[in-house]
Amino acid sequence: MEYPFEVIEKKWQKKWQEKRVFKADDNSPKPKYYVLSMFPYPSGALHMGHVSNYSIGDAISRYKMMQGFNVMQPMGYDAFGMPAENFAIQHNSHPRLTTESNMNIMQDQFTAMGFGFDWDRKVATCTPDYYRWGQWIFKRLYEKGLVYKKSSFVNWCDECQTVLANEQVEDGSCWRCSSVVRQKEMEQWYFKITEYAEELLDFSKVIDWPERVMSMQKNWIGRSTGTEIDFKLEGSDEKITVFTTRPDTIFGVTFMAIPPEHPLSRRWLKEPTVEPKLVEFCEKVLNEDKISRSAEDTTKEGVFTGKYCINPVNGDKVQIWITNYVLMDYGTGAVMAVPAHDQRDFEFAKKYDIPMKMVIQNIEKTLVLEEMTAAYTEPGVLVNSAQFDDMESVASKTAISQWINEKGMGKETITYRLRDWGVSRQRYWGNPIPVIYCDKCGTVLVPDKDLPVLLPDNVQVGKTTNNPLLSVEEWVNCTCPECGGPARRETDTMDTFVDSSWYFARYADPKNENLPFSKEKAEQWLPVDQYIGGIEHACMHLIYARFFHKFLRDIGMVDCDEPFARLLTQGMVINMGSKMSKSKGNGVDPQEYIDRYGSDTIRVFMLFASPPEKDVDWNDEAVGGSFRFLNRVWRLIENNLDVIKTNNKLYNGDVTLSKQIAELRFSTHNMIKRWHEDIENKMQFNTAIAAIMEHLNCVTAIKDTSILTTDEKAVYAESCMMIVRLLYPFAPHICEELYEMTGNTGFVYEAGIPEFNPQYLVHDMMTVVVQINGKIRGKIDVPAGSDEETIKAEALNIDKIKTLLEGLEIKKVIVVQNKLVSIVAK
């Protein structure tokens, strides 16, 4: 017989809703606890990843409710984005319709899973009352000089007709349609996230983040200290600035390398005397896609420009080459090439027969320039470096850098790998950028009172090769807010990562019509105490959100430094060793299993299968195991209703119990202790559940309760009820039902959090292991707390030990109280 999960899950979902159990109260006197799981993209169905993610969040949330916190666990939808638009194109529909219908379907699934979300705080990023405030924040960023527009080369997908972020390009192809991505020069709006690079590297204000995520972000931001050095162009006052981390090699520069995108390259290409092969080369490189151009095995190529610059430290004439291996958007976009001491420059110089100059000699003084087959990049002693000769190369870095600074030839500086965030997207289904272009007034921001710039519905999605919004003429054409003359709207929309960069703050004050959220509400609820989501967001969403939060702090909207105090990155749900995906055909639909076993079983399986940050391997048979476990709990309570009902809470603690029942009491309190530790310290729900299973085994070993005394029945009743209460965060529906069946009123969490009694965790007798030379040879039971001498004597008195020790000399005996005796004998 299976327990009636279908009936009871519906029943309790309804009750929770009726009693507003998960409503986060703005006026509660209880301390707040904000649990947040990353909101989903409304794809139309919850997948196993969501179920796993939200089962973790819900377990934490309900645990905190038991502890008496005023818990806020909100949920919403990351509802803008390209998939909806592409789907609409294919099915000749409208993104708004499909998105709304998808959100409705998912809402039903959320309900069926019974997750404890406060739906009154729901946020859907595609609604005007949400995206209005994204536009508002865009304007605040702009006012602070953190938004700018520039032309640069970006990843462009012809098929999808939009710019792609770097992470959306896989092996040179579009992640969605697999067509080849090319580089296209476009005007784009950028957020100056680099302004916050230094602070984003500082994690001292987070409480608990995975080391892994922090190091990924540090790596991504890529702080690098070095020196900027100015090289004057020959016969001109104009200069070309390089960034180098190796000022110690400055005397060894033999050429200058710049990319085709460099302003000087672009200027020289337009000169009438330009060599055709230079133009040809630049065109070739610029048309190459970013991925293959930057691949490690790409051959280094270049063309000499015929121009020279002057090395400021020694007046050397330096050839300027346009090359394919220098990046325009890192450092200054120009590299001083030192072939003798940089492998890339070495390869290039060899290929084009450019001179080399050795300026660092190894300690043994055995380096010969003509015999080098690779650049010498190790530390050494400076040579050919004027007054710096004989200086140790590492120490010379500072000395040379200071000297350069004093002479006004350059300065020490810090460069980041992190680039400014390009937020323009040439697509329809996103947040309109609140900008108007006027022939007279130039770029004008839409006044606050006119926000939001509404996304029009009557757009011809997919019918144009330009921005879809261009097709809505009555929307594009507008009047200039400043001069009242004719003007045009910006037709790019914002990257959807902008929408998700502040949603956690909107949940604190979701209905606010005057601001994104009030300062008071933000102070009340932020930071998020526990954030849960996938590791794949480590370098994107989680950096963007920290950036936004710090900006919002700087304009006085929030007062904490970090948005997410604790972060848990949950693993993926995989099937037969690989990630579930449609293309692999190994996806598993949660709904099928909700129907078969109920949501409590799915939750228990997810949480029990492995620790939350590890991948969960989906296993049909093991799910059945979780179901069996819940059935065993159900039967235990159902079969013992009388004993539990009449004896629960009767136990007064100070009575004699049979050995078995004393052991049962130990098991109960041991379970409570382990449950607390596993959840509180390690968030290891798998071992917390294992502790409950072990205890269940202990309870079910008692077959006949009729022979028990009243006190023993009370202990038994407690041992049963504790299962119901401790299982609650993981399998809430069945626990609410069992709690009610056993004569309780209200909800399980209202009973508070069970605490163990340390008194019941003390055993009278302890088993001590006896080792001879490290091997276990026997065991003894001794009264707890026996002194070392007694234990030692007991151990040496075991017949078997005596036999084994015959003819041996005891060198040493180590006694560890309550644990073991280790005898060293020869």
Next chain:
RNA sequence: GCGAAAGUGGCGGAAUUGGCAGACGCGCUGGACUUAGGAUCCAGUGGGCAUAGCUCGUAGGGGUUCAAGUCCCCUCUUUCGCACCA
């Protein structure tokens, strides 16, 4: 190449201020009850052997220690992140 994490039964995974390796679950084997079992219950389940016991065993090799999955050194493998970042 650089950086990080990890390697424990047939499987998912427990156990680290060093102290009985394999908790809990899946699977498997045998049994009970059954017309039946994808139900339930009981027993067993790391390998080997001369099987009341002994012995080997936490990727491999060395070391420290009375005692090592846990600490130290070396090697291998896997996963993830970054990858011409000057």
